[in-house]
Amino acid sequence: VATALSLQHLVKIGAHIAAHKTMPGGLLPLLHAIQDDIGYVPEESYLPISKGLALSLAEVHGVVTFYHHFRTHPVGKHILHICRAESCQAMGAVKLESEIKAQLGIDFHETTADGKITLEPIYCLGNCACSPAIMLDDEVYGRVNVEMVNELVAELASEVTA
Amino acid sequence: MSEIEVTPVKIFVPRDSSALSLGANRTAKAIQAEADKRGIKIELIRNGSRGLFWLEPFVEVATDSGRVAFAPVQPKDVASLFDADFLDPFSINASKHALNLGLTEELTWLKKQQRLTFARVGITDPLSLEDYIEHYGYKGLANALKSTGAEIVKTVTDSGLRGRGGAAFPTGIKWNTVLGAGEKGVQKYVVCNADEGDSGTYSDRMIMENDPFVLIEGMTIAGIAVGATIGYIYLRSEYPHAQKTLNEAIAKAEAAGYLGDDVCKSGKAFHLEVRRAAGAYICGEETSLIESLEGKRGLVRFKPPLPAIEGLFGKPTVVNNVISLATIPIILDKGAQYYADYGMGRSRGTLPIQLAGNIKQGGLVELAFGVTLRELLYDFGGGSATGKPIRAVQVGGPLGAFLPESQFDIQLDYEEFTKINGVVGHGGIVAFDDTVDMAKMARYAFEFCAIESCGKCTPCRVGAVRGVEVIDKIIAGKDLAKNIALVRDLSDTMMSGSLCAMGGMTPFPVLSALNHFAEDFGIENKGIVDAKKVAA
Numbered sequence: 001v002a003t004a005l006s007l008q009h010l011v012k013i014g015a016h017i018a019a020h021k022t023m024p025g026g027l028l029p030l031l032h033a034i035q036d037d038i039g040y041v042p043e044e045s046y047l048p049i050s051k052g053l054a055l056s057l058a059e060v061h062g063v064v065t066f067y068h069h070f071r072t073h074p075v076g077k078h079i080l081h082i083c084r085a086e087s088c089q090a091m092g093a094v095k096l097e098s099e100i101k102a103q104l105g106i107d108f109h110e111t112t113a114d115g116k117i118t119l120e121p122i123y124c125l126g127n128c129a130c131s132p133a134i135m136l137d138d139e140v141y142g143r144v145n146v147e148m149v150n151e152l153v154a155e156l157a158s159e160v161t162a
Numbered sequence: 163m164s165e166i167e168v169t170p171v172k173i174f175v176p177r178d179s180s181a182l183s184l185g186a187n188r189t190a191k192a193i194q195a196e197a198d199k200r201g202i203k204i205e206l207i208r209n210g211s212r213g214l215f216w217l218e219p220f221v222e223v224a225t226d227s228g229r230v231a232f233a234p235v236q237p238k239d240v241a242s243l244f245d246a247d248f249l250d251p252f253s254i255n256a257s258k259h260a261l262n263l264g265l266t267e268e269l270t271w272l273k274k275q276q277r278l279t280f281a282r283v284g285i286t287d288p289l290s291l292e293d294y295i296e297h298y299g300y301k302g303l304a305n306a307l308k309s310t311g312a313e314i315v316k317t318v319t320d321s322g323l324r325g326r327g328g329a330a331f332p333t334g335i336k337w338n339t340v341l342g343a344g345e346k347g348v349q350k351y352v353v354c355n356a357d358e359g360d361s362g363t364y365s366d367r368m369i370m371e372n373d374p375f376v377l378i379e380g381m382t383i384a385g386i387a388v389g390a391t392i393g394y395i396y397l398r399s400e401y402p403h404a405q406k407t408l409n410e411a412i413a414k415a416e417a418a419g420y421l422g423d424d425v426c427k428s429g430k431a432f433h434l435e436v437r438r439a440a441g442a443y444i445c446g447e448e449t450s451l452i453e454s455l456e457g458k459r460g461l462v463r464f465k466p467p468l469p470a471i472e473g474l475f476g477k478p479t480v481v482n483n484v485i486s487l488a489t490i491p492i493i494l495d496k497g498a499q500y501y502a503d504y505g506m507g508r509s510r511g512t513l514p515i516q517l518a519g520n521i522k523q524g525g526l527v528e529l530a531f532g533v534t535l536r537e538l539l540y541d542f543g544g545g546s547a548t549g550k551p552i553r554a555v556q557v558g559g560p561l562g563a564f565l566p567e568s569q570f571d572i573q574l575d576y577e578e579f580t581k582i583n584g585v586v587g588h589g590g591i592v593a594f595d596d597t598v599d600m601a602k603m604a605r606y607a608f609e610f611c612a613i614e615s616c617g618k619c620t621p622c623r624v625g626a627v628r629g630v631e632v633i634d635k636i637i638a639g640k641d642l643a644k645n646i647a648l649v650r651d652l653s654d655t656m657m658s659g660s661l662c663a664m665g666g667m668t669p670f671p672v673l674s675a676l677n678h679f680a681e682d683f684g685i686e687n688k689g690i691v692d693a694k695k696v697a698a
Contacts, residue, residue: 024475025437027457032399032438059458066459066616067440069399085361086556089606090519090594091547123443123610125400126364127180128592129215129517129524138402142183142215 005044012037013045017052027053027063031070040071076111076118078156080104080149081135084121087128091143096132099146104153116156170203171249172224177288178211178371179403180364185236186219192237193221196244204249210372212284213526214271222266223251231263271542276504277528278512279489280365283372288407291414294375300420302494306383307428311341314387318490320498322510327355327446327483328558328587329663330509330576333490336480339470340388343478350390351479352381353455354487356397356404357439357446360559362518362590366484368526370397370404373488374411378434380487382425383494384480385432393434394474396451399441408436443560443614447662448481450616461618462662483588485514504530509575509586519556519592520546529574536570539593550595554603554679558587560610561667563674564600583670600679605633607671615664622665625656629672636683646685649676 005013013034020030030049034041046060053060064070082097104112104119111118127133130142136152175181175190190206197204214220217233221243230251232243239261246255248262256262263269277283286293294300306314319334340350354377358366369377381393397405412434415421423431437455439445445454449463452474473479489511493501502510509531515538517524522544539545539552546552554564563584565572572578579586594603608629617623629652635645653669660666680687 025455025457028440028454029437032440053457062459063457067442069439069441086560086603086606087362087518087590087592089603090592090598122400122441123614124359124361124363126358126367127183128362128364128519128590129521129526130180130183130218131519133183135400140179140183140403142180 005042009038009042010044010048013042013048017048021052027055027060028067031064031067035070040074043072077116078137079118079120081120081122081125083123083125083127083131083133083135085124085128087124088132091131093132096144096146096149100134100149103146103150117153170205172205172207173249174207174209174222174224174229176211176218176220176284176372177208177403178218178368179401180215181211181218181220182403184215184218184234188237189219189221189235189240192240193235193243196240200244202244202249207287209286210282210284210288211368212266212272213280213368214269214523215525216523217263223249225251227265229266231266231269232259232261233263235261271523271525271527274542275528276512276530278492278501278504279369279376279485279514280373280526280528281492282376283368283526286373288372288374289410289414291375291418291420294373298495299375299491300379302491303379303383303386303420303426305494306386307426307430311387311389314383314494315341317494317498318387321493321501322498322505322508323486323489323493323501324509324576325483326485326489326513326588328360328585330586333482333486336470336482337384337388339468340390340478340480343471349392349475349477350388351474351477352384352388352390352393353448353451353474353479353481354381354393354395355446355448355451355481355483356395356401357443357451358398358401358484358588359443359446360561360588360590362556362592363516363559363588364518365514365516365526365589367401367404368514369484369488370395370401371407374408375415376488376491377408377484378411378415378421380490381434382421382432383490384482384487386425386428386430388478388480390478390480391431391433393432394455395434395436396439396445396455397436398439405436405438412436442616443610444616444662444664447664450662451481452479459616461616462664464661485588506530506532506573506575507577509577513574513586513589515574515589515591517543517591517593520548520552520595521591521593522547522549531575532573534571534573535565535591538574538591539570543593546593546595548595548597550597552593553596554594554598554600554675556592556594556603556671557590558585559590560607561585561663561670562587562590563670564603564678565674566678569678583674585667585670600675600682601633601637601684604672604675604683605630605637607668607675608633611664611668619659619661619665621656621659622661622668625652625660625665626668628652629656629668633672639684642683642685646676646683 016033020026220233221235222229246259248256315337323333324330445460450460454460514528611626615622
């Protein structure tokens with residue numbers, strides 16, 4: 001759900017734009033900086049980005065939406081990526097995917113009701129000798145089964161309450 | 163014990179992300195904690211992975227006669243290792259420990275390999291420049307700095323090195339075009355394609371995480387050769403560990419004068435920067451990659467002009483894969499002939515092969531071209547992980563053909579694969595056991611293309627979507643003859659009419675599935691070879 005941006009976010013976005021203004025081919029690095037910082041690239045940032053980098057609004061929109069990595073809406077506290085590529089399929093990734101979805105009660109691109117986990121597909125983590133693989137935030141896990149995922153999810157739950 | 167206190171024993175625990183994915187950090191922590199608890203001083207080194215991933219976390223202990231391997235080591239095994247005095251691996255107790263594999267260098271799996279590009283991987287601390295130099299690092303650059311650009315290019319051409327990203331275009335010829343391109347003093351670029359998106363491949367990741375300086379050295383040599391002063395590594399966003407390692411390594415190389423305005427006091431400049439991709443498979447295509455580096459959508463460009471003449475920001479640009487660039491230092495160090503002596507036919511040198519998917523012993527096997535698929539799958543891979551027969555193998559990523567058992571004797575060689583409408587590609591081999599449904603794999607090939615198509619040309623953009631629809635009808639058993647004819651017709655259009663390999667090669671997995679595994683599509687197998695009969 002898109003909401004008006006907080007002043008804090010606007011200030012942050014403004015600072016990132018200033019830092020990337022003169023960088024050759026700086027739009028992708030800028031979008032990464034914004035998403036790394038506030039978790040997504042809000043549509044409200046398109047106008048200041050287009051002005052700062054002397055691009056059209058359409059160009060900014062086009063780039064943000066072309067790349068799978070960029071999101072235009074806030075996501076959960078953690079992101080769980082499940083690899084869907086061939087190597088993981090050869091080791092039961094299709095079954096694992098449906099089990100994880102059932103456990104979390106969400107589909108791809110959705111977030112659990114408590115706001116903790118967003119589920120995303122990914123196409124290869126380069127961990128193909130240890131398939132199936134998942135990535136939780138920046139950490140990759142190999143030879144994964146649904147019990148392991150449940151343990152990780154339980155750890156996240158305790159981490160928040162601690 | 164008194165000796166151990168004087169010189170701490172070196173213990174190696176890999177920091178490669180596949181090793182981490184199997185718990186290498188937990189193992190390293192447990193070893194340090196157990197040593198502290200027992201008051202034993204150790205020197206814990208986080209090395210690269212040797213690439214025997216079924217044995218990770220792969221712990222090694224240094225001895226006078228070489229490193230001894232204990233693997234796989236989980237935290238629960240650590241106390242028993244100390245109990246068995248594993249710091250003295252040849253002691254009676256340590257030799258008897260179930261995880262003791264003996265001297266690492268003597269392991270058959272490693273001993274049978276020919277590691278040139280991966281010579282240091284798993285041996286050194288990836289972020290130690292001293293370690294790199296001690297293991298023949300920067301010798302190639304030293305030779306390059308004594309040569310003219312044309313001489314360097316000639317060495318690369320004579321080595322026979324071809325683009326390891328998949329297209330197999332001769333690297334030296336590409337460099338030569340950039341060397342001669344543009345007016346004197348024009349800004350040129352070296353771009354490293356590190357958007358390793360093919361499923362079943364991880365050799366680029368391993369180089370970047372486990373021996374980043376070899377890539378930095380290779381790119382520096384490329385820059386010196388063609389007269390480029392700026393380099394970019396276009397790295398996929400799925401590799402956060404590689405990004406950290408590369409950035410640290412670049413900072414160290416800069417601080418030591420191997421990068422910057424005056425490389426090794428030669429008066430020549432070379433600057434290097436890592437740029438993160440954003441999850442688009444198509445950006446592994448070189449013109450799409452260039453668009454992305456320029457801050458645009460990754461739309462494929464028409465060729466000509468070639469990137470070598472009008473590439474990044476319209477300037478002459480070398481675009482090479484990680485493995486191609488990481489192979490340059492050893493060629494410049496040991497000479498073109500040394501490298502060219504490996505291989506077969508027009509495929510010279512070695513290929514870092516990656517065993518993946520349903521395979522018992524998955525990992526990195528670097529060998530001269532000419533090894534057969536069967537040797538790789540069974541001698542190295544040990545058969546399937548599930549213990550069932552290997553029914554199909556996909557070589558060369560999502561755009562590579564599926565090969566049945568009857569084709570397993572093919573030699574890894576670019577031309578041999580072309581003859582059977584297959585590709586060696588980036589050297590990834592994904593094995594499937596007999597539970598695989600090849601109609602579903604064909605559907606996935608179209609689905610992947612539909613998700614990842616840049617959308618510029620119609621055969622790819624529309625063809626992929628139509629392909630999924632038609633395969634769905636076939637899976638549902640509707641008008642089989644008509645719909646199979648339609649898939650073949652559609653594939654023909656995509657192969658002949660697409661702008662790049664994405665649409666042009668998506669039919670490879672589809673048609674190979676149809677030709678070799680027709681029974682999975684509900685039709686009689688009338689292929690040239692009946693895979694099941696051969697297997698029986």
